[in-house]
Amino acid sequence: MNTRPCFDVYQAGAARKSRRVAEELVTDYYRIAPREWHAMPYEVKTLQALDSSEIVDTALAHTLCYRFRRQAGTLVLAEGDLYRICLQDHRILDTALSTNARLDALLTYVLTHELVHVVRFGQRLQRMDLPEELRQDEEYYVERLTRNILARTGDPEIIRLFSASPIELN
Numbered sequence: 131m132n133t134r135p136c137f138d139v140y141q142a143g144a145a146r147k148s149r150r151v152a153e154e155l156v157t158d159y160y161r162i163a164p165r166e167w168h169a170m171p172y173e174v175k176t177l178q179a180l181d182s183s184e185i186v187d188t189a190l191a192h193t194l195c196y197r198f199r200r201q202a203g204t205l206v207l208a209e210g211d212l213y214r215i216c217l218q219d220h221r222i223l224d225t226a227l228s229t230n231a232r233l234d235a236l237l238t239y240v241l242t243h244e245l246v247h248v249v250r251f252g253q254r255l256q257r258m259d260l261p262e263e264l265r266q267d268e269e270y271y272v273e274r275l276t277r278n279i280l281a282r283t284g285d286p287e288i289i290r291l292f293s294a295s296p297i298e299l300n
């Protein structure tokens with residue numbers, strides 16, 4: 131049984147709002163057309179909706195890729211990759227507390243980082259099965275892109291989070 135604290139209704143609302151903000155920021159940065167988003171569908175799940183295999187205690191969030199196929203009888207209607215951003219509510223709440231961060235700012239930070247992963251996987255700029263020894267480099271690169279994107283918001287709270295002690299994203 132999961133005893134980790136989950137977002138309450140207000141915190142879940144903040145996650146939805148931050149998702150819209152992050153999506154807009156990443157869309158502007160990469161100039162992504164709606165049809166391009168359509169080709170790399172993603173969903174954002176909070177802790178309550180995660181499978182136990184998707185829960186991690188070492189990161190604020192991570193992104194997984196699942197194959198999906200919709201069929202009517204033998205006819206394949208759609209198939210492809212679905213990215214699932216798994217928010218780790220318990221780790222996010224802990225970090226918001228320890229860094230004294232506004233939750234929506236922290237969530238915008240986390241979701242922007244994860245959406246950069248989605249775009250890099252979805253546009254085949256990076257492979258999903260990256261060998262272990264190259265993962266750290268990819269993380270640094272994604273984090274650098276994330277900071278460039280977020281710097282454009284001019285939100286002092288988000289910018290303060292960059293300089294806070296390292297935040298473990300995945």
Ligand SMILES: [Zn+2]
Nearest residue numbers: 269272299300
């Ligand atoms: Zn990452």
